[in-house]
Amino acid sequence: MIAQRFSRPETFRIFSINLVRAIVDKRASTYRLAPRRTFTGLDQSTGDQLYRAMNADAVLKKASRYLELSKTVMLQVGWDDAAGMPTLHVLTPNVLDVVATNPEHPSRVIVTYPGERSDDTTFADWTPTGFKLLNDRGAAKRIDGNPGNSNPYGRLPFVPWFDRLPDDKFWLPGGDDLFEAQDALNIGLANLWRAVECQAHGQAWASGISANEVLQFGPDRAIALPQGGQFGFATPNAPIGSILEALEFLLRQIAATYGVGSDIFDLSKVAESGSAKHAGRLDLKEVRQDQIAQARTMETRLFETLKVVVNTHRPGTIPDAALIGVDFAEQQDQLSEAEHLSNAQIKSDLGIWSPVDVLMSINPDGFPDRDVAYRELLRRRDEAGDLAIQL
Secondary structure (H helix, E strand, C coil): CHHHHCCCHHHCCCCCCCHHHHHHHHHCCCCCCCCEEEEECCCHHHHHHHHHHCCHHHHHHHHHHHHHHHCEEEEEEEEECCCCEEEEEEECHHHEEEECCECCECCEEEEEECCCCHHHCEEEEECCCEEEEECCCCCECCCCCCCCCECCCCCCCEEEEECCCCCCCCCCCCCHHHHHHHHHHHHHHHHHHHHHHHHCCCEEEEECCCCCCCCCCCCCCCCCCCCCCEEEEECCCCCHHHHHHHHHHHHHHHHHHCCCCHHHHCCCCCCCCHHHHHHHCHHHHHHHHHHHHHHHHHHHHHHHHHHHHHHHHCCCCCCCCCEEEEECCCCCCCCCHHHHHHHHHHHHHCCCCCHHHHHHHHCCCCCCCHHHHHHHHHHHHHHHHHHHHHC
C-alpha cells in the first residue's frame, strides 16, 4: 500500500504491534494448565504413557490458540513406527480440504504438504476406507506395504475441533474482524511514524534573500538579512495526537469486542487488587466455560480415534469399552504465598484437600501424579521423625 501511494516507499519505517497474538493468547485458556485425564477400563499408567508420547497437552495448547484464530482446526492421530507410539498433530485450514455433510463427521479429508517447489507438493487423501498419496498433479503415488490404497483404520484418523457448535458448514466464520483490525493498526503506526519524522520539527523559512542562498544559522550565530527580509520557523500542523487517539480507540474497541479488557494494551495501569482482577476476568471466565464444553467433546472423540489407531498397530492395547474422563484445571487468580497457603489450610481443614493435594498444588511440575506426591510425603514424614529423634 505504501509503494502504491508514495514515490519513495523505502523511506518509511514499518513496524507493528501484534494485536492478534495478544488477544488470541489471552482468550485461549482451555489448556493453559494441563487437564487431568482419568481412564475407565484402561490402566491409568498406560493411558498416561500414550498421551505423554503424543505430547498431547503441548499440542492441544497450541491447537487451542489456532482455534481462537481460525474457529475450526483438525487434529490428526498418527503412528510413529520407530517409537511404537501414537503421534498427534494440529492441522489448520490453509492445508485442509474437507468434504462433510455432517460437519462433526467428515467423509473425506485431503491434507496438503507443501514442498520447497510446487512440484514437490503432495496431498494425503483420506476416506474411511481408502488412503491415497497424490503428487502435485493429483496422480496417486505407490505406497509400500499398501498397494490397494486402503485405510487401515476403517475410519478417518482426524478429529475436528470447533470454536462453537457448527450448523451446516464445516468451516466456521469469524476472525476476519481481528485481521482487519491488525491491518488498520499497522497502517496507523506507519502513518504515525511518518508524521513524527516529517512534521515533528519546525521548518525554517526566510524572505528577502535569493532562492539559491543558504543561510548558516544556529544558537551561536547572528543571521544577517537584507532590508525588509524576514526569518522564522513555521510550526507544523502534525496530526500526531489525532493518530494516537484513533489507534487507542481501535485497540479499546477490539479488546472490548473480544472480552479481554481494554487494559490488555494499557502500559500505564497501576497494580490492581484481587477483586479488581477477578471482575476483569468475568467475561473471559464465561468464554472459558464455552471453550471447555467444546474441548470435552473433542477429547472424547480424540480418545476414540486414538483407540482405533493404537489397536491397529498394537492390538489389544486399549480395550474397546475403555472410556476417558477429563478434569480441566480451574483458573486461579494470582495470590501471594501467604494467601495460597492460607487457602490450602482452609481446604485441608474442611476435608476438601489432603496433604497430597497441597503438595501437588504447590509444585505441580514436580508432583503431577498422586502416587508420587504420596510417597514423597511419607518420605518427608519419616525424615522429620528421624531428625526429631536425633535432636
